[in-house]
Amino acid sequence: MISHSATAEPDSRPEDSAAAGTAVPRIALVGVHGFGERHLANLARLEEAGALELVAVADPNPPAPGRLKDTVAVFPDLNSLLAAQATAGARADVVILATPIQTHAPLATAALAAGLDVYVEKPPVASLAQFNEVLAAAESSGRLVQVGFQSLGSHALPAIRTLVESGGIGEVLGLSASGQWVRTKSYFKRSRWAGKRSLDGVDVVDGVATNALAHAVATALHMAGAHTLAHVASVETDLYRAHETESDDTSVIRVRTAHGTTLLCTLTLCAPEQVNPSVTVHGTRGEITFFYTEDEVVISTPDGERREKCGRTDLLENLLEARSTGAPLLAAVADTGAFTSVLEAIRTSPTPEPIDPAHITWEGEGDDAHPVVHGIVELFDRAAKAQATFAELGVPWARQLPPVRTLTVDGHPVADYQDGSHIRAVSSPRPYLHPVRTLSGTVVTDHQPLDHVWHLGAGVALQDVDGVNFWGGRTYTREAGQYVWRPDHGSIAVTSTDAEETAAVTGGAEGRLEERLSWNGPDGGPVLVEERRWSWTGVSASAWRLSLEFALSPAGDQPVSLGSPGSNGRFEGGYGGFFWRLPECGGAKVWSPAGTGEAEVHGTVSRWLAWTGTFGAGTDRTGDATLVFVAPESSTDPWFVRVDGYPGVGQSLAWDTPAIAEPGSPVRRSISVLVADGSLDTTDIEALITQQGDLS
Known part of the structure; x- marks a missing residue:
């Protein structure tokens, strides 16, 4: 069971609070309609219990006849009520302000100046300047101000x-x-x-x-x-x-x-x-x-x-107790x-x-x-x-955050480069491409999806770099035999860039972005240094090619282990390295020379792997598209593929054993992706690959 013991807050009562509590507190309510009706009901409850006496109300629209006792004085506004404080029958100890937002601060300061404790409805003020004014007035008057955050x-x-x-x-x-x-x-x-x-x-x-x-x-x-x-x-x-x-x-x-x-x-x-x-x-x-x-x-x-x-x-009861015993206010104005x-x-x-x-x-x-x-x-x-x-989520009706740069082919924006600076720490912030689009504009990447909010478009990520998680989310450990949360998340930051701007990519020319990145551990210290090169070019009227090369070197003079859940004992969980998160895809089909479907291609080694389907469900741009992931001919890295649980494709750098980055001998990888409108078949794919020549 959870414990219900409270810890004490600083004493916020005025010096004369004990004296003020020797008689039944006299309450005035300003604003009797709207939320003021709730205050009237609460005041009636407490008055019946002998905890207080309602002596006055103020409202330009007075309460209906018979709503209040005949002993309750009625005024058109707070100024009139305060002017009558010398009258024994109308004198109040506490004023409740249930009035429009813009009146809270001026009414509160006026009541404090008149020597009353204040209960003000939320929000207590309409600006920081007003907050400071009310706080100063409360401190100089020595009175209490409770804010109506009932929760x-x-x-x-x-x-x-x-x-x-x-x-x-x-x-x-x-x-x-x-x-x-x-x-x-x-x-x-x-x-x-x-x-x-x-x-x-x-x-x-x-x-x-x-x-x-x-x-x-x-x-x-x-x-x-x-x-x-x-x-x-x-x-x-x-x-x-x-x-x-x-x-x-x-x-x-x-x-x-x-x-x-x-x-x-x-x-x-x-x-x-x-x-x-x-x-x-x-x-x-x-x-x-x-x-x-x-x-x-x-x-x-x-x-x-x-x-x-x-x-x-009840916050009014708490205020009355604070006046009589010095008990802490539960919603003191300073604490708002x-x-x-x-x-x-x-x-x-x-x-x-x-x-x-x-x-x-x-x-x-x-x-x-x-x-x-x-x-x-x-x-x-x-x-x-x-x-x-x-x-940041890229909601279509939201403000659009400008990317660091946009990759274009023949005037078509085909990918936005994000630096990852807005990504939460436990998702391992890092640069990535999203959205990646076909030439006709169909989006074929996703980022921060609900099922795995640490999946970020197209990029490079690893879950175990000498014990540091550069993937995001939970970490799979051999000791636990499962995924566990650990304070082990790193981040990847660009330290230098050399780019040929995308606007020049026309007529078969190639765009290029070369970067040097630092893979920093949870303490901010560098673990790896990466050399990364993106390049892109048009292939046909309906397809373009994106290529990635990267080299991972130790930041220091010792070898660094590059691992995955698979290398830590997770059966067929060898993701890490290049990874492409796809969006929801209708009628998805994935195949390679090794077979068709997730079960037949996951964990296999082949020159290429293709994914086709209908993208953009629920958006204003729906279309069929095909992605062809092409590995170098010499590659022995297995494909990591998910279709049913979530749509994603990766090239596993550490399928079941770690790769070791040695000083002076970096771990190098490369891959190309053909992004095409429409549905391509095996014949189309092999023709495109042949046309492109050596993509390694």
């Missing part, structure tokens, strides 16, 4: 922290927050400020991450150990909208904390159906998922799954600094991009209509697993 009162949070710190799910790989809600057109018509980034020149910053699903962000930050401004190292935003609004309704937020944890938030108001939002801690031995609206924890490990319900402390970092990044980000209507389906009629972004559920899963933004 932070859940008893699950200290219990999860205890479980993580005890190693219950192994080492933490990162966190993800998922929010999939449905909001109709009417949702954005409920007020003038709804869906606005600003109103009449005043910041509002109403959006999926800052308001509707702000609890997901705040809860995830708390679970990541990020509370204050100093706890956040960086915030990256990728913001989009399907509704006709200013603000984002479908977004990815990536936060890196000061202590190195990565948090990825995937949030939308355009889901096919409403789903309880959650935050997940991903570990090397399992996961902990917290459904914060339900206070439910799901713990998944190799030993199985268990679910637990936890209690919750990390959330404010996210809000500020969104506020200062470019205007959210509208999602292409071709990728949206509207369901319902009139004001009840709501948009559904195609494939958003699966996309969220992929983004969370890869810790990647929509743009």
Whole structure:
């Protein structure tokens, strides 16, 4: 069972809090409609229990007759309420602010100046500048400010922290927050400020991450150990909208904390159906998922799954306790600094991009209509697993990240070169080609797919280089006899480049890209030095050729072992070296002179191997294409082929025994790939290879 003991937070009470708690606290509520209705219900509950007295409310639209006791004073605004503080019947100790976002900061500072403790709804402010103003006002007045992130009162949070710190799910790989809600057109018509980034020149910053699903962000930050401004190292935003609004309704937020944890938030108001939002801690031995609206924890490990319900402390009750006993606030304004970092990044980000209507389906009629972004559920899963933004995943309606360079043949862009700098550390960041296209534009590579997010287009990768994983994901070890997570991931970085630009590749000319790369271990030190050469040229009106040569040398003066799962005991798991990850392919057929189908070609040695099928299902460019992988005539490396589990082809550098790179004697490999539109047969393939001559 998870432990429910909480650790103490710094004492945030004012010096006179004990005196303030000698009488029943007197509460004022500003904003009685919308979420204010929930506060009224909670106040009635606590008042009946004798915990407080509601003495005043303020709202330009007063509550309906009979809604409040006759003893409750009613004012049109906070200023009028504060002006009446000298009146015994209206004097308050605590004010609750359930008002539009843009009013939170000015109302809070006014209440603090008047000597009141404050409970302010989320988000507490609309900018970092306002956050600093409220924080300074709270400190100078000596009063308390609680922020209405109700989920932070859940008893699950200290219990999860205890479980993580005890190693219950192994080492933490990162966190993800998922929010999939449905909001109709009417949702954005409920007020003038709804869906606005600003109103009449005043910041509002109403959006999926800052308001509707702000609890997901705040809860995830708390679970990541990020509370204050100093706890956040960086915030990256990728913001989009399907509704006709200013603000984002479908977004990815990536936060890196000061202590190195990565948090990825995937949030939308355009889901096919409403789903309880959650935050997940991903570990090397399992996961902990917290459904914060339900206070439910799901713990998944190799030993199985268990679910637990936890209690919750009401944040208003916590504030009252803090006033009387000095108990720590569960959502003190200072501890929402990390959330404010996210809000500020969104506020200062470019205007959210509208999602292409071709990728949206509207369901319902009139004001009840709501948009559904195609494939958003699966996309969220992929983004969370890869810790990647929509743009980095290459989502068709997202902003396009410019590649380092584009390879072209006769004016056709045939491949984009990515440097891998945005790839998460446990996927072994490295350069790769993606997307690779036929001359007509059909895409024949994939990267960061959900099944193996460390698969990156076309390139070079190895899982065991003297114990360092340059492939990504889990490592297969002989000792464990299985794949295990280890802190063994390296990265590959380009140190120098010599390129002939692709624009010149016409009329049979050849493009060339020569690089020197450093294979660096987890500590950043070099393990290997690589010399790599890409070249490409047109073959016919419907085909082009991509060739790769690489040489791996030790970075030091000792031999380096180049291994694979196969060389570590994994039966027929000899992948490593050149690898090409294909996208989903309909009617896939793979064959070589050795036979047809995965079972007959996997692990065999032959001059060539072909893959044909229909690519681009679900995209706006579907087409038949054929890839022909051509090895040098002298090659003895077996082909590594996957069709059913996932589509991929590699040339195994270490099928069942390691290759050894000696100082002065590098391990060299080469391969060519013919990329053709249409379906080629064996006769076509052999004619093309003969036409190309020696490809070694």
